Amino acid sequence: MSDPILHVSRLRKSFGALTATDDVDLTLHPGEIHALIGPNGAGKSTLIKQIVGELRQDAGQIRFEGQRIDRLDAAARARLGLARSFQVSSVIADFTVLQNVVLAVQGASGASFRFLRPVLKDPALTEPALFHIRQAGLSERTDTPAAALSHGERRKLEIAMALALRPRAFLLDEPMAGMGAEGARTLVALLSDLRTEAPILLVEHDMDAVFALADRVSVLVYGRIVATGTVDEIRADPEVRRSYLGGDDA
Amino acid sequence: MSRAGTVNAALLAVLIGGAIAAHLAGELFVVTLATKAAIFALAGVGLNFALGYGGLISFGHAAFFGLGGYVTGILASHAMSGEPLTTLPYTMNGTNEMLAIWPMAMLVCGLAALAIGALSLRTSGVYFIMVTLAFAQMIYWFAVGWPRYGGEDGLSFYVRNVFPGVNSMQPLTWFAICTGLLLLALVFTATVMRARFGLALQAARRNPQRTVAVGIRPFGIRLTAFVLSAMITGLAGSLYADLNRFVSPAMLNWHMSGEIMVFVILGGVGRLTGPVAGAMLFVAMEHLLGGVSEYWPALLGLVLLGIVLFAPGGIVGILTGGRRRV
Numbered sequence: 001m002s003d004p005i006l007h008v009s010r011l012r013k014s015f016g017a018l019t020a021t022d023d024v025d026l027t028l029h030p031g032e033i034h035a036l037i038g039p040n041g042a043g044k045s046t047l048i049k050q051i052v053g054e055l056r057q058d059a060g061q062i063r064f065e066g067q068r069i070d071r072l073d074a075a076a077r078a079r080l081g082l083a084r085s086f087q088v089s090s091v092i093a094d095f096t097v098l099q100n101v102v103l104a105v106q107g108a109s110g111a112s113f114r115f116l117r118p119v120l121k122d123p124a125l126t127e128p129a130l131f132h133i134r135q136a137g138l139s140e141r142t143d144t145p146a147a148a149l150s151h152g153e154r155r156k157l158e159i160a161m162a163l164a165l166r167p168r169a170f171l172l173d174e175p176m177a178g179m180g181a182e183g184a185r186t187l188v189a190l191l192s193d194l195r196t197e198a199p200i201l202l203v204e205h206d207m208d209a210v211f212a213l214a215d216r217v218s219v220l221v222y223g224r225i226v227a228t229g230t231v232d233e234i235r236a237d238p239e240v241r242r243s244y245l246g247g248d249d250a
Numbered sequence: 251m252s253r254a255g256t257v258n259a260a261l262l263a264v265l266i267g268g269a270i271a272a273h274l275a276g277e278l279f280v281v282t283l284a285t286k287a288a289i290f291a292l293a294g295v296g297l298n299f300a301l302g303y304g305g306l307i308s309f310g311h312a313a314f315f316g317l318g319g320y321v322t323g324i325l326a327s328h329a330m331s332g333e334p335l336t337t338l339p340y341t342m343n344g345t346n347e348m349l350a351i352w353p354m355a356m357l358v359c360g361l362a363a364l365a366i367g368a369l370s371l372r373t374s375g376v377y378f379i380m381v382t383l384a385f386a387q388m389i390y391w392f393a394v395g396w397p398r399y400g401g402e403d404g405l406s407f408y409v410r411n412v413f414p415g416v417n418s419m420q421p422l423t424w425f426a427i428c429t430g431l432l433l434l435a436l437v438f439t440a441t442v443m444r445a446r447f448g449l450a451l452q453a454a455r456r457n458p459q460r461t462v463a464v465g466i467r468p469f470g471i472r473l474t475a476f477v478l479s480a481m482i483t484g485l486a487g488s489l490y491a492d493l494n495r496f497v498s499p500a501m502l503n504w505h506m507s508g509e510i511m512v513f514v515i516l517g518g519v520g521r522l523t524g525p526v527a528g529a530m531l532f533v534a535m536e537h538l539l540g541g542v543s544e545y546w547p548a549l550l551g552l553v554l555l556g557i558v559l560f561a562p563g564g565i566v567g568i569l570t571g572g573r574r575r576v
């Protein structure tokens with residue numbers, strides 16, 4: 001296999017007596033969707049937060065495109081091309097869709113200390129922003145305040161913002177959470193297109209989505225990776241079926 | 251023009267039209283009141299820059315208002331006495347030129363804000379409020395205890411500083427100078443808030459976590475906003491000193507910080523001309539009610555309470571009737 005873009009090794013994180021990340025090794029390779037599944041409280045979000053720099057690990061390393069990133073702050077990692085979405089959608093509610101995505105384009109450009117030119121009249125910002133809004137299927141809502149978007153639309157806005165970072169890797173924390181069947185289907189299609197932009201580390205509870213999208217699956221239980229493999233291997237793994245898939249033919 | 255644009259223009263028209271009408275009617279005292287409102291509005295525009303747009307609840311902006319005032323008073327008094335401010339490392343004389351005093355006042359306030367902001371912006375919420383208050387009170391007590399420039403009694407400089415080509419003692423001319431600076435500050439604020447810097451500042455107020463996730467660090471953005479905000483409020487302090495031809499530690503006191511905050515809250519937090527509306531209402535109430543009863547601030551308190559409870563968008567929010575847009 002090619003060199004991984006993202007390489008997490010021997011990562012540990014405790015909250016008091018609770019070990020939320022227990023010696024985790026994980027890789028993300030170019031072109032793949034790597035799903036991370038596990039029961040509630042397994043430590044999936046905690047792992048994502050350490051990778052993006054929102055939490056500092058207690059031990060272990062994180063390499064991104066060959067470089068150690070585990071001492072950089074979250075803003076620096078975002079600029080290197082680590083784009084994330086949040087488990088609970090996080091956008092700027094009283095900005096319009098366009099302003100939200102323009103903010104992300106601006107963040108990626110690294111130039112925020114400009115005081116004169118209106119952002120909405122700067123094609124270097126608006127053109128990429130409009131492009132990514134279209135990619136995410138939100139063109140009709142360009143000028144709508146984010147607060148007025150439906151839940152599913154807000155998810156798409158997060159994807160548009162992630163795209164605007166010109167990411168080298170996506171880290172998506174339960175992008176389907178709370179979506180209806182119809183919304184989930186459009187999002188699956190969108191994610192499968194995203195893979196061509198950059199590989200995805202996908203935390204997801206929706207097993208249909210995981211099995212439809214993932215090239216590889218890792219199972220996290222009590223902070224430990226208990227299995228990693230292809231979709232078929234994971235489905236067949238007796239331990240996974242017992243500890244997570246509940247024995248039925250999920 | 252948008253509804254907000256109409257309200258902005260109307261508020262400024264009331265201020266400017268009122269001053270001109272008073273001038274024509276020979277009511278010079280009313281022109282001076284309008285000038286005071288313009289200066290307070292400018293102080294509020296400064297605070298609004300940090301508080302309204304950046305969410306930085308500074309309870310220490312009197313520090314900048316007062317520093318701007320003291321720089322003005324000190325330079326003017328030295329110009330009058332002919333005694334240099336300092337002879338080391340080179341001789342620095344006082345000046346009575348507004349065009350020299352303003353940049354100096356703004357520079358001093360900017361540097362003070364850089365120091366205060368660099369420390370206070372490491373905290374947030376109530377701690378930020380308290381740290382800014384503490385710094386301002388330190389400067390206040392310093393001014394009280396420094397006899398060289400009047401200490402508690404303050405410092406008078408008798409003659410208003412000069413502006414090239416006009417007579418700054420003439421009330422309407424002086425009003426025009428102050429209002430011109432107010433307009434400049436409004437245009438500056440409106441421009442910056444539509445530009446990249448303003449987008450990042452407002453994003454960091456609404457959702458710092460998201461702002462970081464797109465690669466923008468709030469700290470530097472906020473510190474810059476705090477410095478710019480202090481410079482604007484410091485300029486207002488310089489004008490206020492020139493209005494009264496007097497500076498005293500009262501300009502540095504936390505009461506003053508509270509008053510500047512009141513202008514912003516009355517008029518509308520984060521609304522461009524909110525501080526203009528707030529300062530006009532404040533000065534009008536102080537003048538009309540202050541003559542009737544010394545307890546007029548109680549009524550101001552009621553108005554403030556009403557606004558906070560029922561119209562958090564302030565006067566401008568009531569007039570535009572809409573939600574605040576970025």
Ligand SMILES: Nc1ncnc2c1ncn2[C@@H]1O[C@H](COP(=O)(O)OP(=O)(O)OP(=O)(O)O)[C@@H](O)[C@H]1O
Pocket residue numbers: 015018020038039040041042043044045046047087
């Ligand atoms: N900041 C924190 N302080 C203390 N404990 C925490 C903190 N964040 C998470 N935890 C705990 O760590 C464990 C892992 O939480 P985490 O949010 O990573 O789980 P998750 O796998 O994302 O769960 P879910 O599927 O419900 O989102 C949980 O027991 C949680 O209560």
Ligand SMILES: [Mg+2]
Pocket residue numbers: 044045046087173
């Ligand atoms: Mg989670």
